[in-house]
Amino acid sequence: MRAAGHHAVDLVVQRLCTVADGPPHAAAAPAALQPLLGEPLPEEGGDLTGLLDQLTQDVLPLGIRFDHPRCFAFVPTTGNYPAVLADLLSTAHLSVPGAWLVGSGPSAVELTALNWLKQLLGLPDHWGGLFVSGGSLANLTALAAARDHQLGGDLTGARLYCSTQAHPSVARAAHLLGLGRDQLVALEPDPDQRLDPRNLTAQLDADLAAGLRPFAVVATVGTTGTGAVDPVTDLARLCRRHGLWLHVDGAHGAAFALSGRGHDMREALGRADSLTFDPHKWLFQPYETGCVLVRDPELLKATFRMARHHLDTGYLHPAEARHGEVNFDDLGPQQSRGLRALKVWLSLKTFGAAAFRRAVDHGLHLSDHAAARINAHPGLELTSKPSLGILTFRCRPGGGSTDPATVDRLQRSVSDAVRATGQALVLTTRLRGRTVLRMCTINPATTTADIDTALDLAHRAVLAADPRL
Ligand SMILES: Cc1ncc(COP(=O)(O)O)c(C=O)c1O
Known part of the structure; x- marks a missing residue:
């Protein structure tokens, strides 16, 4: 051993x-x-x-390799060494922060890690929640509580709202929660890709007039495509006026609250009813470290508490929570669950919160640097300003072609060519119907020289492309 x-x-x-x-x-x-892994079941060890x-x-x-300093794809977490050891220890100990009886030490670690996350994000003490596998499950968990609390079991005419830039896991959650396609209303965003409160107001008025039942709004803090931040404070006001649940999907972007620039974000997050936050994005944790936090944790219990569900739970009676004990399996969809919180706990204890704040600031500095380089470069064009460490840009065809399909194709071929060098990974996304290159610059090990290298590679790929373009 x-x-x-x-x-x-x-x-x-x-x-x-x-x-x-x-x-x-x-x-x-x-x-x-196939030859490597498609082997038969090994009968002998x-x-x-x-x-x-x-x-x-x-x-x-x-x-x-998400932790590679020139990996700018998706939302590249770095993981960290204490978190690797945390998984080793909690796996060896078969730690289960499910019922307090089953894992009081692990449950206490989860409570502490959640309290620290709340402090980092500026959320009030009374908020509560749990660790889940990631943003998708966090969105599902929060919206399940929202549905039950707001609709009382009757989904007729129910409407949930978000912008078209919300993460697809919101639509999947809506589907799993029994909402039909027409019950999730995805609104066109404003020119900066944000959910527009005026659009939402108009839609709510029309839906209410039609006898429908709006029940919740999903605001995204850090859309995956461009890092856009929906105006949470305005949306919170609107939700309060209409008695709607406001869920904030801050899977990536809530971490901005750690930054020196994130004061307004801390204010805004506290206005939500529930929040998705993925430490396996901008809090540098390995997969699967997601988290859902809610203003009133009793509402999670109302949906998920084992005893609420009508199959025989007799065997669980010995594990019922007593005074002051927390049974995390009453707050979310899993009963047996791993100690994800230990990764957060051990890395915060090892490095200190200040190191995390500096690391978030560094990611913002890198995206500012990338934008400045792009703006100064005649062959590159910024298509969305850096927001929460994400920016998009386009390579201008060397031959000056303006045909949209040609220009779009060029961005894809630049991405492929950069990847083929083995030096950097810059993928594409769609923005306002056009293909653009996208970078997420949140790795604390990335330097401005790494950014310059990636942009130079992109430009060189244009020069190597068909000169007639
Ligand atoms: C805004 C947002 N929400 C939700 C998710 C889904 O998170 P996960 O992949 O952890 O399930 C993502 C993933 O990129 C995201 O960017």
Whole structure:
């Protein structure tokens, strides 16, 4: 056990210390992986240490290396070493912060980690919640509570609102909660890609006049495409006026509240009824570390409490919470659940909150730097300003083509060409119907030189493209 364990730690340290030496992305086709992994069920066991080597060499490196300093794709978390050890320990201890009886130590860790997250985000003490697998489950959990509280079991005519820029997990949550396609109203955003309160007011008025039942609004703080921030304070006012639940999807962007620039964000988040926050995005945690926080934790209990559901829970009676105990399995959809909170707890204890605040500020500085470089570059054009460490841009065709389809195709080929160099990963997204390049610059190990390298690679890819474009 010790020999294999020491070897595993060596492999982990090697991985963390050398990630920048390789490409930010490696992939293999299914047919190439078949001989390696498509083997029959092993009836007899093998050598653990050798298996660790095989996985580390041949399998686990295949994918996006999110912690690579020139990986700008999606929302690239970095993970961190204390979090790796946290998972090792909690897995060994079979830690379950489910019922207090089952895991009082783990549950206390989760309570503390949640309190620290609330402090980092500027949320009031009375808020509560739990760790979940990620933003998708956080959105589902919060909207389940919203549905039950607001609609009392009758979904007839119910309407949920968001902008078209909300994350698709909002639509999936609506589907899982029994809402039909027409019951999620996705409104066109304003020119800055934000949910427009005037549009929403007009839609609410029309829906109310038609006898429909608006019940909740999802505001996104940090849309995945451009980092746009919906005007939470105005939307909160509107929701209060209409008696609607305001859910804020801050999976990526709530972390802005840690920054010196994030004072207004702290104010705004506290106006929501529920909040999605993913520490596995801008709080540098490994997957799956998501979190849902709500203004009134009793409303989570009203939806999820085991005893509320009408199958025989007799075997759970010994695990009922007593004075002051918290049963996290009463607050969300999972009963047995891992101790995700330990990653947050151990990394905050190891590095201190100040290091996290500095790291968030660094990501903002990098995206400002990228925007300045793009603005100063005749071959590049900023298509959305940096917002929460995300920006989009376009490469201008060398030959001056203005045909939209050609220009869109060029952005995709630039992305492919940059990836093929093995130096950087910059993917595309769609913005106002057009293809643009997108960077999320939140890695604390990324330098301004890394940003410059990625932009130079993009520009060189244009020069290498068909000169007639
Ligand atoms: C705004 C937003 N919400 C929700 C999600 C879904 O989060 P997860 O992938 O952790 O389920 C994402 C993921 O990128 C996101 O950006």
